[in-house]
Amino acid sequence: PPGFGKTSIAVAINHRLLKQRQCLVCFVSFRGVHSIKQAINRIKIALKKSICREKQHDQMALRQLVQSLPRPTLIVLDNAEDILSPDSKSQDSSFDSIVKDIITSNKAIKLLITSRVRYQPLDLTVTDNEVGGLHEESARSLLIQLCGKMSKANATQIVRLCGFVPLAVCIAAGIIRYERINPTTLIQAFRRDGLVTMETSSPRLPPEQRIMTLIKTAIQRLSPKLQEAFWAFSLFTSPFTAEDGAAVVGAQNVFQVQRELASQLHARCLLEVDPVHGRFSMQPLLSQFGREYSNSSPKVRNSLQARFSWHFLHLLSDNLKQSHNGPEAHLSFVNFTNFEWFHLCDAFRLSECLDSSQLRNLRSMSII
Helix, strand or coil: CCCCCHHHHHHHHHHHHHHHCCCEEEEEECCCCCCHHHHHHHHHHHCCCCCCCCCCCHHHHHHHHHHCCCCCEEEEEECCHHHHCCCCCCCHHHHHHHHHHHHHHCCCEEEEECCCCCCCCCCCCCCCCCCCCCCHHHHHHHHHHHHCCCCHHHHHHHHHHCCCCHHHHHHHHHHHHHHCCCHHHHHHHHHHCCCCCCCCCCCCCCHHHHHHHHHHHHHHCCCHHHHHHHHHHCCCCCCECHHHHHHHHCCCCHHHHHHHHHHHHHHCCCCEEECCCCEEECCHHHHHHHHHHHCCCHHHHHHHHHHHHHHHHHHHHHHHHHCCCCHHHHHHHHHHHHHHHHHHHHHHHHHHHCCHHHHHHHHHCCCC
């Protein structure tokens, strides 16, 4: 189920291996990936290689990239559930083919795949580890670490209401820490919202329903301005910059996004921040909830989607124009498209939200 920390475990393994310098690590997020072509491109981009110009099938080009890796490497394929789901555009056998190609092309390669759905490849031996909820003591420790001291009785009630799910515990801690409310008040609010107290070690609510109920509670406690920012950021299927966030929210400057919006959502554990690369991202389940919740306000949703489309298609137009100004500019354009490829795909998908004048402007720039 979502929210149990599969990605967190994969990231921790990534950091530990890098610190120990045992091998190279290539971390590939499959968030929003539904086809084999998207999967191959994302792996290639993560390997920091530009898309091959040779007239080869993408999978053959990927095989050559894997063969060229100089030393033992761990490739992490994170959040692979979309490409493995029954309604995906790809077939399981095609994904099996990619996995088999990677492993057989270089014996020094190891694969770590995280997914909400079980992956059972054909003709391949895998070690299957299911990630479960935290032990009660560990869940209490996480809660107290995030929001400070509280009584053992209150901490126990909160983590039980959260079903011992790490994401749920983090969101509960964010509410307590940011709103500075008494834990007893939060327990009462959770009960009103349907998170019944558990009398046994197993939740009465299914984990995903429990998390969704808690997320709904957390979003309803936001101000209208923060709710709209949450909806806007949920449109991004890949990490985004403060400039991107400002364009979609309609903020006057990036400082408003960083100091007023992103920082408050981060304090509530509703947004993740990468201080090294200066980018923001949202946990997939939170993104899913944000997109579904925004459907209740079509006017706001359409406005946000139109801003998203216009921003990234306009960036594409600027980069296309600049790419004709010499080799360095062309290389800059290649880097831009590699890094923003998935945002651009989303922008084209959402371009139907643009009004007629915006569409005419984009067509005149030979964008769509």
